Amino acid sequence: VPGNRFILAQLKTHGPASEWDPYPLVGPDILSFLQQTTSVKTIPDRRLISLTDSSLFQHPFLILTAAGEFRLSKDKRDIIKRYLSAGGFLFVEDRAGEKGGLFDYSFRAELKKIFPEKSLYILPREHAVFRSFYLLRSVSGRKLTQNYLEGLDVDGRTAIVYSQNDVLGAWAKDLFGNYIYACDPGGEAQRWESQKLMMNIILYSLTGTYKTDAIHLPFISEKLRR
Numbered sequence: 454v455p456g457n458r459f460i461l462a463q464l465k466t467h468g469p470a471s472e473w474d475p476y477p478l479v480g481p482d483i484l485s486f487l488q489q490t491t492s493v494k495t496i497p498d499r500r501l502i503s504l505t506d507s508s509l510f511q512h513p514f515l516i517l518t519a520a521g522e523f524r525l526s527k528d529k530r531d532i533i534k535r536y537l538s539a540g541g542f543l544f545v546e547d548r549a550g551e552k553g554g555l556f557d558y559s560f561r562a563e564l565k566k567i568f569p570e571k572s573l574y575i576l577p578r579e580h581a582v583f584r585s586f587y588l589l590r591s592v593s594g595r596k597l598t599q600n601y602l603e604g605l606d607v608d609g610r611t612a613i614v615y616s617q618n619d620v621l622g623a624w625a626k627d628l629f630g631n632y633i634y635a636c637d638p639g640g641e642a643q644r645w646e647s648q649k650l651m652m653n654i655i656l657y658s659l660t661g662t663y664k665t666d667a668i669h670l671p672f673i674s675e676k677l678r679r
Contacts, residue, residue, distance in 0.1 A: 459487070459659070461499040462512040464543075466519065473519055474501070475548060479624040483651060490652065491586060493659065504532045510539060514658045518546040518621055523559040530567045537612040542658040548619040550596040557617060564605065564613075573603040573615055580604070582614060585656035586649075593646035594618025595625075596637045610661055614654055623647035 461480055466473045480499030488495050502512060509532070525533070537543065547556045561573065576582060582602065583589045592602050598617040605613040623644045625633045636643035 458494045458496050459484075459655070460496045460512055460514070461655075462502050462515050463499055464515050464517045465501050465503040466517070467524070468521070472521060473517075475518065475520075476621050476625045478626060478628075479621055482624055482626070483655075486648060487652060487655060491656065493656070504529045504536075509536060510541070513540060514542050514544070514655065516544050516546070516621070518548050518619075519556050519560075520547065520549040520554070522555050523563055525563050525566075530563065534567050537607045541612065543613045544654050544658075545613060545615045546619060546621055547598075547615075547617040548595075548622055549617075550598055550619055552598055552617070560615075568605065568607070571605055571607075573605050573613075575601045576604045576611070576614070580611070581661065582611070582653055582657040585653045585660055587653055589646070589650060589653060591646070592616070592618060593623070593639070593643050593650050594620045594636075595622030595634050595647065597639070597643070611657075614657070618647075620647050620651055620654075624651070 461484055463474065463480075470477075481497065484495040484497060484499070487493055500512070502509060502515070515536075533543075545560065547554060547560070549556055564571075564573065578590070582604075592600060594616060596619055598619075603615040604611040605615070607613075622634050623632075623636055624647070627633055632644070636647065639646070
């Protein structure tokens with residue numbers, strides 16, 4: 454990470470940019486929010502990167518967002534396995550806003566080819582991603598398709614976090630700075646929760662299970678009781 458600063462990197466996949474980059478303007482807002490509310494220093498704009506780029510392994514945090522069919526060649530599946538096994542983190546979003554859609558089905562199938570011995574599982578509410586910065590009691594996004602996040606563990610850590618609620622869509626604005634999409638069903642309170650969740654996912658990728666260490670548990674338990 455250049456200058457010890459966080460880089461928001463987004464994965465380029467097959468098809469037109471509108472498929473894998475539906476929200477091209479959200480990067481600066483996410484990074485500004487991150488830098489203003491945490492101690493994380495950032496590179497001010499996101500980077501687009503493909504699996505075959507030589508700099509892939511210099512980006513320990515990647516976002517993949519899509520809505521249609523997801524397919525990978527064997528070579529690219531091998532790259533993802535090496536990336537995750539080397540310590541990389543992948544935040545995957547199904548932005549379709551529907552249960553059992555084409556992306557969800559095909560992504561799970563590809564993941565099974567990469568890690569045949571593993572499966573996505575529902576992240577419990579005591580998982581570190583829900584307390585890495587904000588103490589979150591629920592998940593959120595542009596549309597509450599599922600009331601949970603899923604994850605896949607590699608070498609004892611959650612290397613993939615998977616959302617079907619389109620968290621990035623809750624950040625999307627037009628050129629005049631107005632939010633493009635309503636958040637369904639919770640409105641602006643849901644948008645705020647979506648923004649906090651995005652911060653937590655980034656902080657989790659940087660800190661891992663730090664906030665589940667025993668020294669933090671009494672404080673966190675007290676906060677959650679309030």
